Amino acid sequence: MELCFRSLSKFTTSIILLLFLFSCFSFNSSEAYDALDPNGNLTIKWDIISWTPDGYLAVVTMYNFQQYRHIQTPGWTLGWTWAKKEVIWSMVGAQTTEQGDCSRFKGNIPHCCKKDPTVVDLLPGTPYNQQIANCCKGGVINSWVQDPSNSASSFQVSVGAAGTTNKTVRVPKNFTLKAPGPGYTCGPAKVGKPTKFVTQDGRRVTQAMMTWNVTCTYSQFLAQKTPTCCVSLSSFYNDTIVPCPTCTCGCQNNGTQSGNCVNPDTPHLASVVSDHGKNNYAPLVQCTSHMCPIRVHWHVKLNYKDYWRVKVTITNFNYRMNYTLWNLVVQHPNFDNLTQLFSFNYKPLTPYQDINDTAMLWGVKFYNDLLMQAGPLGNVQSELLFQKDKSTFTFEKGWAFPRRIYFNGDNCVMPPPDAYPYLPNSSSRPDVSLIMLVIILLSAAFHLVCV
Ligand SMILES: *[C@@H]1O[C@H](CO)[C@@H](O)[C@H](O)[C@H]1NC(C)=O
Ligand SMILES: *[C@@H]1O[C@H](CO)[C@@H](O)[C@H](O)[C@H]1NC(C)=O
Ligand SMILES: *[C@@H]1O[C@H](CO)[C@@H](O)[C@H](O)[C@H]1NC(C)=O
Ligand SMILES: *[C@@H]1O[C@H](CO)[C@@H](O)[C@H](O)[C@H]1NC(C)=O
Ligand SMILES: *[C@@H]1O[C@H](CO)[C@@H](O)[C@H](O)[C@H]1NC(C)=O
Ligand SMILES: *[C@@H]1O[C@H](CO)[C@@H](O)[C@H](O)[C@H]1NC(C)=O
Ligand SMILES: *[C@@H]1O[C@H](CO)[C@@H](O)[C@H](O)[C@H]1NC(C)=O
Ligand SMILES: *[C@@H]1O[C@H](CO)[C@@H](O)[C@H](O)[C@H]1NC(C)=O
Ligand SMILES: *[C@@H]1O[C@H](CO)[C@@H](O)[C@H](O)[C@H]1NC(C)=O
Numbered sequence: 001m002e003l004c005f006r007s008l009s010k011f012t013t014s015i016i017l018l019l020f021l022f023s024c025f026s027f028n029s030s031e032a033y034d035a036l037d038p039n040g041n042l043t044i045k046w047d048i049i050s051w052t053p054d055g056y057l058a059v060v061t062m063y064n065f066q067q068y069r070h071i072q073t074p075g076w077t078l079g080w081t082w083a084k085k086e087v088i089w090s091m092v093g094a095q096t097t098e099q100g101d102c103s104r105f106k107g108n109i110p111h112c113c114k115k116d117p118t119v120v121d122l123l124p125g126t127p128y129n130q131q132i133a134n135c136c137k138g139g140v141i142n143s144w145v146q147d148p149s150n151s152a153s154s155f156q157v158s159v160g161a162a163g164t165t166n167k168t169v170r171v172p173k174n175f176t177l178k179a180p181g182p183g184y185t186c187g188p189a190k191v192g193k194p195t196k197f198v199t200q201d202g203r204r205v206t207q208a209m210m211t212w213n214v215t216c217t218y219s220q221f222l223a224q225k226t227p228t229c230c231v232s233l234s235s236f237y238n239d240t241i242v243p244c245p246t247c248t249c250g251c252q253n254n255g256t257q258s259g260n261c262v263n264p265d266t267p268h269l270a271s272v273v274s275d276h277g278k279n280n281y282a283p284l285v286q287c288t289s290h291m292c293p294i295r296v297h298w299h300v301k302l303n304y305k306d307y308w309r310v311k312v313t314i315t316n317f318n319y320r321m322n323y324t325l326w327n328l329v330v331q332h333p334n335f336d337n338l339t340q341l342f343s344f345n346y347k348p349l350t351p352y353q354d355i356n357d358t359a360m361l362w363g364v365k366f367y368n369d370l371l372m373q374a375g376p377l378g379n380v381q382s383e384l385l386f387q388k389d390k391s392t393f394t395f396e397k398g399w400a401f402p403r404r405i406y407f408n409g410d411n412c413v414m415p416p417p418d419a420y421p422y423l424p425n426s427s428s429r430p431d432v433s434l435i436m437l438v439i440i441l442l443s444a445a446f447h448l449v450c451v
Pocket of ligand 9: 238242419
């Protein structure tokens with residue numbers, strides 16, 4: 001009876017999950033919704049710590065509550081628009097990129113007089129007296145699952161020409177968060193409950209004068225128009241390697257060499273790559289049929305009596321990016337019986353309590369947490385050992401392949417299900433089960449449909 005209930009609720013949740021996936025059809029491009037991280041957000045807290053003669057002193061903290069999406073080098077950029085004629089007298093742990101026109105000031109010159117300041121984090125190695133807690137990491141913020149202790153970033157700001165009571169101060173408007181490109185949308189600042197701060201010895205609690213918070217969410221469709229990642233498949237039981245779909249992330253320009261991709265045999269490879277400028281973060285990819293910066297290969301490697309083994313390889317085809325703190329999210333029904341994993345870190349993601357089919361994988365510190373730019377070192381790999389659950393395990397109908405893969409939070413395009421390698425003995429083409437077909441088609445069509 002109980003078992004029956006459990007499988008029933010599992011089934012219901014799967015249906016709900018599917019409905020969630022379908023609901024993507026009704027979302028427009030600026031709305032962010034991620035079925036594997038439904039509450040994922042980045043919250044900016046603006047705590048007024050004390051009043052000053054002409055304004056206030058505030059600590060601004062960004063908390064990354066996203067399960068697997070992080071902000072990597074070159075880090076975040078935060079902007080807003082002042083509601084009145086505020087100026088920034090000084091900042092600790094961050095700086096504005098431009099001072100602006102402070103010509104109306106004599107004597108004390110503010111740090112920034114712009115109506116719409118843009119703030120960046122300071123770099124590691126900043127002198128001690130310019131630091132506060134959670135600052136000075138070059139704008140890098142880790143994800144909540146990967147490293148919660150490094151998932152926040154703070155700075156202190158002394159604001160002048162603002163109000164000096166909770167009735168006269170005004171909330172800044174139009175927060176913009178870049179990482180460093182587009183992707184995040186921030187809502188309006190809301191007055192929240194004043195934050196309480198506990199002293200280091202835990203013996204005293206202080207309280208902010210006022211607290212505002214802003215919630216920002218990410219959308220892959222705002223970040224880039226095309227996919228950035230694709231999946232290829234192979235297995236021990238079939239020699240066919242199913243490649244990434246052609247033109248997944250772009251097509252090679254067939255005309256004369258117009259440089260939208262780089263051939264690794266180019267004689268002056270290094271100069272071609274560096275020619276494109278240091279601060280250009282648009283990918284410069286190696287020429288491939290898929291043109292994606294990242295390919296994830298899933299190889300079904302071995303079959304034992306009670307276990308089966310998969311090899312996962314992530315290859316970087318982008319000459320312009322070393323992926324620091326990279327992560328992979330993989331959905332496969334056998335993750336509830338993952339027995340062993342080599343050279344990657346693992347945590348289960350369970351946004352829908354009783355479905356344990358999604359794993360977050362990331363590199364081991366100082367060993368393979370850096371996925372190097374395109375070239376001989378531009379790949380990382382791992383092997384996964386799963387225990388077979390006799391009631392569900394099969395090599396048929398593409399069951400052994402992942403349902404969904406994300407790299408750094410971006411959906412990777414899968415090959416079409418009818419191209420999956422299949423067992424030699426099956427006389428006809430496999431009829432992929434309906435639910436799987438729907439899931440796979442959806443994740444493949446995700447980009448097309450939701451743009
Ligand atoms: C942001 O994420 C936190 C942590 O998951 C959650 O408590 C909060 O409700 C979320 N905020 C919004 C507006 O979704
Ligand atoms: C301002 O502070 C007073 C007490 O000092 C409090 O009653 C009031 O609710 C506060 N207003 C806001 C908007 O926080
Ligand atoms: C905030 O942004 C909106 C839309 O981009 C714009 O219409 C509005 O004028 C901006 N407000 C300020 C104060 O800059
Ligand atoms: C932000 O403010 C809203 C409104 O007061 C509150 O419901 C929410 O819990 C706050 N979020 C955080 C993370 O403080
Ligand atoms: C590029 O050329 C190849 C072979 O000539 C052709 O098969 C392919 O369709 C062309 N692709 C585009 C995007 O024109
Ligand atoms: C990646 O890291 C290597 C070694 O640290 C460095 O030589 C290379 O310039 C870096 N590439 C990029 C694109 O930052
Ligand atoms: C999910 O499965 C993994 C691997 O078998 C296990 O370690 C983990 O505890 C499970 N998590 C939940 C929430 O059931
Ligand atoms: C697989 O995991 C599920 C859930 O954790 C558990 O109920 C089941 O017994 C496991 N199966 C095997 C063969 O270990
Ligand atoms: C391997 O799978 C492919 C489909 O991807 C199929 O065309 C081929 O016939 C299979 N090979 C064997 C030996 O069954």
